[in-house]
Structures are given as C-alpha cells and as structure tokens.
Amino acid sequence: MGQTQCYKILSEHLVSGELKRGESISIKIDQTLTQDATGTMAYLEFESMNLDKVQNELAVSYVDHNTVQVGFENADDHEYLRTVADKKGVIYSRAGNGICHQVHLERFALPGKTLLGSDSHTPTAGGIGSFAAGAGGLDVALAMAGKPFSIIAPRVVEIRLHGKLQPFVSAKDVILKVLERFGVKGNVNTVFEYTGDGVKTLSVPERATIANMGAECGVTTSLFPSDENTRAFLKAQGREDGFVPLSADDDAEYDDLFEIDLSSLEPLAACPHSPGNIKPVTSLKGMKVDQVLIGSCTNSSYMDLKRAARILSGHHVAPTVSLGVAPGSREVLLMITEDGTLETLIKAGARILESACGFCIGNHQSPGTDSVSLRTSNRNFYARSGTASANLYLVSPETAAASAITGIFTDPRECNANLSDITMPEKFIIDDSMFIMPTYSLDIKRGPNIGEPPENTALPEVVKGHAVIKVGDKITTDHIMPAGARLKYRSNIPHYAQFVFESVDPAFPERAKAYKEKGESGFIIAGNSYGQGSSREHAAICPMYLGIRAVCAVSIERIHQANLCNFGILPLLFENEEDYGKIEEGDELELLSPLSSLSSGSFTLRDLTKNLDIPMRLFASEAQKEMLRVGGRLNEEKA
Numbered sequence: 298m299g300q301t302q303c304y305k306i307l308s309e310h311l312v313s314g315e316l317k318r319g320e321s322i323s324i325k326i327d328q329t330l331t332q333d334a335t336g337t338m339a340y341l342e343f344e345s346m347n348l349d350k351v352q353n354e355l356a357v358s359y360v361d362h363n364t365v366q367v368g369f370e371n372a373d374d375h376e377y378l379r380t381v382a383d384k385k386g387v388i389y390s391r392a393g394n395g396i397c398h399q400v401h402l403e404r405f406a407l408p409g410k411t412l413l414g415s416d417s418h419t420p421t422a423g424g425i426g427s428f429a430a431g432a433g434g435l436d437v438a439l440a441m442a443g444k445p446f447s448i449i450a451p452r453v454v455e456i457r458l459h460g461k462l463q464p465f466v467s468a469k470d471v472i473l474k475v476l477e478r479f480g481v482k483g484n485v486n487t488v489f490e491y492t493g494d495g496v497k498t499l500s501v502p503e504r505a506t507i508a509n510m511g512a513e514c515g516v517t518t519s520l521f522p523s524d525e526n527t528r529a530f531l532k533a534q535g536r537e538d539g540f541v542p543l544s545a546d547d548d549a550e551y552d553d554l555f556e557i558d559l560s561s562l563e564p565l566a567a568c569p570h571s572p573g574n575i576k577p578v579t580s581l582k583g584m585k586v587d588q589v590l591i592g593s594c595t596n597s598s599y600m601d602l603k604r605a606a607r608i609l610s611g612h613h614v615a616p617t618v619s620l621g622v623a624p625g626s627r628e629v630l631l632m633i634t635e636d637g638t639l640e641t642l643i644k645a646g647a648r649i650l651e652s653a654c655g656f657c658i659g660n661h662q663s664p665g666t667d668s669v670s671l672r673t674s675n676r677n678f679y680a681r682s683g684t685a686s687a688n689l690y691l692v693s694p695e696t697a698a699a700s701a702i703t704g705i706f707t708d709p710r711e712c713n714a715n716l717s718d719i720t721m722p723e724k725f726i727i728d729d730s731m732f733i734m735p736t737y738s739l740d741i742k743r744g745p746n747i748g749e750p751p752e753n754t755a756l757p758e759v760v761k762g763h764a765v766i767k768v769g770d771k772i773t774t775d776h777i778m779p780a781g782a783r784l785k786y787r788s789n790i791p792h793y794a795q796f797v798f799e800s801v802d803p804a805f806p807e808r809a810k811a812y813k814e815k816g817e818s819g820f821i822i823a824g825n826s827y828g829q830g831s832s833r834e835h836a837a838i839c840p841m842y843l844g845i846r847a848v849c850a851v852s853i854e855r856i857h858q859a860n861l862c863n864f865g866i867l868p869l870l871f872e873n874e875e876d877y878g879k880i881e882e883g884d885e886l887e888l889l890s891p892l893s894s895l896s897s898g899s900f901t902l903r904d905l906t907k908n909l910d911i912p913m914r915l916f917a918s919e920a921q922k923e924m925l926r927v928g929g930r931l932n933e934e935k936a
C-alpha cells in the first residue's frame with residue numbers, strides 16, 4: 298500500500314511509537330516558531346529548563362500579536378523577547394516585520410520539514426508542504442530543548458481538488474467550503490491532505506490560505522504537495538535550494554475523501570459567531586456593512602492585496618464603511634509600495650494598518666455597537682473583535698473589497714475589474730534586515746510585568762470542591778481567556794487570571810479564588826468541543842492559578858487538551874453524554890480515588906449535591922498521566 302504525504306514526513310521524523318492510525322507517537326521537530334503573546338511564557342518555560350541554547354534546527358521568535366503598546370507592558374515584553382532570543386540562539390523577528398505565519402512561509406518554511414509553533418495557525422506552512430502544527434508554549438519550549446513532540450498518529454482525509462477557480466472566487470472560498478463540510482468540531486487527530494489536478498492551479502500563498510483555516514476545523518494540520526509551484530515560490534523568495542518534491546503515492550489509502558470542483562465554487566462567508574457557519578454570499582446580498590478589514594495570517598499576501606486593490610481601483614470606499622488594510626508582512630508592504638498598489642488602496646480611502654495581527658485578535662479596530670464587520674481573517678468568535686454585539690463575517694479579499702465600495706454585502710462577481718493578470722511574482726523583494734541574528738551575549742531584560750512560569754501541585758489524594766462554572770458547547774479559548782485589551786497581561790499570570798471567562802461570567806475568578814482559599818479543588822463543567830480555537834496555554838494556566846483541577850466535558854479540542862495536561866488539570870470526558878445535563882453550577886463534587894483512577898483512566902465523579910455517581914473517562918495518553926500525577930510537565934522536567 299502506498300503512503301500518504303503526511304505519513305511520509307512522519308516516518309522520517311518518528312522518534313518513538315508505532316506509526317499506526319490512533320497510536321501515540323512522538324516526532325522530531327526541525328523548526329519552531331513563537332509569537333509574542335504566547336512567546337514570553339514559552340521562553341520563561343525554556344529558561345526554567347536551564348539550557349544554554351536552543352537545540353533544534355531553527356527557532357524564530359516573532360513579534361506580531363501585540364504591537365499596540367498602550368502602557369509599558371508590550372514594549373517590556375518585546376525587550377524580554379529580544380534579549381532572551383539573543384542569549385538562547387533564537388532568530389528575532391522585530392515588530393514591523395509582519396505576521397509570524399506569513400513571514401515564516403516567505404523566509405523559512407520548507408517542504409518535508411516539521412514545524413511546531415505556539416500559535417494554532419502554524420499549519421499555514423502546510424501550504425509549502427511542511428508538517429506544521431500548533432501547540433501550547435510549553436510544548437514548543439520542549440521542542441526547542443530538543444525533545445520530541447507527541448501526537449496521535451492521525452487519520453488522513455484526502456481533499457481532492459478538480460478544475461480551476463472562476464474569477465472573483467478565491468482560496469478563501471475553498472476553505473470555507475471545507476469548513477461547510479467538516480465543521481468546527483469532531484476533526485481531532487485528523488490531517489487534511491490536498492490532492493488532485495486542481496492543486497496545480499493554486500500558488501503557495503493560496504495554498505497557505507487554505508492550510509491556515511484547517512485550524513478552524515480542529516485538524517492537526519493540512520498538507521499540500523511540494524511541486525513546481527512550490528519550487529517557483531521558493532525561487533521567488535531566493536530559497537530554491539530548499540526545494541524537495543513531495544507528494545502522496547498514487548495508491549495511498551486515505552480514511553475519507555472529499556472532492557471539490559473548484560470551477561463550481563461560489564463566493565462564501567462564515568457568519569456569526571462561528572467559522573463553521575457558512576452561507577453563500579448571494580444569500581447575504583444587500584445587508585448593510587459598517588466595517589471591512591483586509592489582512593490577518595489568512596489573507597494578507599501580495600496577491601490578496603493586489604486583487605482587492607484592483608477591485609477598489611477607481612472607486613472610493615462607501616461613506617458609511619471604514620476600510621482597513623493590514624499587509625501580512627514587510628515584504629508584502631514593500632511589494633505593494635513599489636508597484637503602486639498601496640497608492641490605489643490609499644486613494645480608495647483605505648486606512649493602512651500595521652503589518653501585524655491587530656484587528657484579528659481584537660487589539661484595535663473594534664467595530665461599533667450592533668455593527669456588521671466583514672473580515673478576511675479566520676475567526677469570528679463571539680466578542681473576539683472587542684465588541685460583543687457586533688456581527689463578524691469572514692470572507693475573501695474579493696468579497697471584502699467589493700462590499701467596501703457599495704456599503705452592502707456584495708457578490709464580487711458583479712465587479713467589472715479584470716483580475717486575470719494577477720499572478721505570483723517571479724521575484725519578491727527580499728530584505729531580511731528586520732530579523733536579528735543571535736549573538737549569545739546580551740543580558741536578559743525583565744520588566745516588572747514579566748512574571749515566573751506558574752507551577753501546579755501534584756494531584757492530591759482528595760479532589761473535592763464545587764462546579765465553579767457550567768458552560769455550553771463550543772466554548773473557545775477566547776471565551777476562557779480574552780485577548781484584545783487584556784493581551785498585555787500575558788506575561789503576568791496573577792493579573793491576567795482576573796479575566797478568566799470575562800465575556801461569559803465575569804464573577805468566575807472571584808468565585809474560584811474563594812473556593813481555592815478554602816482548600817478546595819475547582820471543577821469546570823463543559824459541553825462539546827471545549828477549548829476550540831487558539832493554542833494559548835493561558836486558557837489552562839490561569840484557571841489552574843485559580844484552583845481548577847478538572848475540566849469535565851462532553852469533548853475537548855486537541856491543543857487545549859494538551860495544555861490542560863501540561864499544567865496538571867485533569868481532562869475528563871462524560872462516559873454518557875446525558876450526564877452533562879445532570880450537574881448544575883455550584884454543585885458540590887468529588888472525584889473518588891483520584892490517584893488510582895489516574896492509572897486506570899476511569900474516574901467516578903460524585904455529585905454530592907444531587908447524590909449521583911457519574912462515570913468519567915480520562916482523556917490523556919500514558920505520558921500525560923504522569924504529568925497529571927506530578928502536577929504538570931514543568932514539575933516532571935524538574936524531577
């Protein structure tokens with residue numbers, strides 16, 4: 298039987314375990330990336346491992362998430378990141394250089410390599426044929442320490458592309474189609490592998506858009522073959538020597554197949570408040586639009602901006618619309634400056650934003666009350682924009698630009714612009730001057746906002762307390778740990794912990810702390826797909842800091858499950874889904890014999906208020922059980 302591309306890369310990187318679907322395996326990580334919002338914690342964790350320098354092939358630290366710098370905290374974070382990178386042998390990508398995934402694709406990602414990043418959209422590099430996964434900061438710190446990364450050998454779903462996209466229909470519409478089919482839950486331990494004759498009609502940046510939003514389905518990663526288009530992209534980036542051809546064998550066996558005829562696709566939109574809530578743009582036509590934002594790691598490449606500008610050319614943004622454009626990288630900004638695209642955007646009334654995450658993470662550009670915001674980004678979770686009442690629609694740059702002109706949701710196929718000559722350039726403008734190479738000599742600077750990596754205690758013999766909160770389905774890490782205005786506290790856990798579940802129940806932190814002070818263990822009760830979205834390990838660290846010892850859920854997403862184990866919080870799943878409905882917030886709960894249950898993986902949750910015994914299953918590998926016993930991975934490393 299032939300091999301999938303995924304299993305080819307995995308077998309070359311296998312360190313332990315049997316490469317069989319569903320088995321626990323560990324793989325060697327070649328490259329790592331961090332970004333500032335998860336990076337400070339990752340480097341504090343790396344420092345606690347007492348190694349002189351990073352041990353993996355290439356480690357890059359990007360500053361892209363929080364560059365707003367209201368107050369001293371962000372700037373202090375950046376100084377810590379710059380100096381710790383220098384000391385430990387990490388390349389530092391300065392603020393202004395662009396969004397980690399876009400820049401990594403341009404300058405470092407390579408076919409056949411493994412990449413682990415402390416950001417859930419790290420799979421963007423799957424567009425160039427890297428096996429690229431997102432993880433919590435601690436897992437990335439361990440990879441920088443040369444330790445292998447553990448995953449479940451995934452199911453591989455073939456997504457076979459046929460034909461060619463019609464004008465004004467783009468890569469974003471392809472991934473929205475995939476999201477329509479697979480949704481945002483139930484795809485854990487899965488890899489999407491793109492095949493078929495349609496693949497060769499897509500350039501690497503377009504493939505990257507598709508691979509980027511596989512994260513919204515919850516897959517481990519997405520992969521495109523490495524072919525002549527990959528070679529052309531690497532050549533245009535002056536990196537052709539990194540090219541290797543790579544694809545699945547013709548007789549590779551997949552676990553599932555989804556076929557897409559690219560030529561029959563139409564413009565789509567993900568509607569509030571989930572990237573999986575897909576509708577055709579034709580069904581939304583005419584809806585008033587207040588804000589349009591083009592950018593983010595999904596759609597901020599040179600061609601994305603050029604197509605948007607071509608549609609905007611000769612027009613002006615509607616008086617009722619605010620249009621913002623954030624180029625994905627300094628390279629993209631240089632390219633659009635040189636060829637006049639920037640001028641077209643400015644003349645059309647666009648507000649040019651910094652090459653950074655910015656609006657996508659709710660750092661700025663919060664829309665008005667009850668407004669409609671069209672964005673080319675990848676997440677429209679409730680309250681992520683900073684305005685809870687706003688309605689966010691995720692669309693292609695073409696749909697965004699067309700709607701910015703009219704002020705209403707507009708099908709871009711109604712535009713009369715000609716986009717047919719917009720193709721990937723043969724040469725990009727290469728300027729690496731915003732990367733700082735390590736000298737191993739600087740003293741590490743720590744401002745007052747930089748704390749210590751927090752530690753948990755070993756699993757106690759008695760785990761008893763209250764259901765501190767009960768939440769429903771699809772609780773995202775944005776619900777658990779808000780970013781936006783709170784992002785600047787990422788390096789200060791006691792302060793950041795005051796905002797856990799802010800948009801769901803602002804009284805949660807006080808309640809959790811009060812129980813903790815009485816010596817109790819806290820419980821979170823959750824529905825399906827708990828912890829979807831970001832890789833932020835703060836969604837485990839801060840609840841841990843507030844005394845949470847167990848999350849009892851119907852299902853938990855992959856990265857969040859790993860983060861819970863890394864910080865000693867038990868991820869428990871209901872054996873019988875209907876038991877979720879029997880527990881109420883405030884119920885007194887106890888886990889019977891937690892230490893022996895940890896070994897067997899079968900727990901009994903006693904609801905002392907309701908006088909009920911509820912069977913629970915531990916969602917953890919053998920290696921994770923050990924972390925849970927000692928109170929987290931850092932304790933394990935120190936032992």
Ligand code: MIC
Nearest residue numbers: 334335416417418831832833
């Ligand atoms: C996101 O898009 O949600 C983020 C912000 O990039 C996160 C990382 C973070 O919370 O710092 C992610 O995707 O992992």
Ligand code: SF4
Nearest residue numbers: 418593594654657658
């Ligand atoms: Fe940044 Fe948004 Fe991409 Fe996350 S999804 S890395 S916040 S641009």
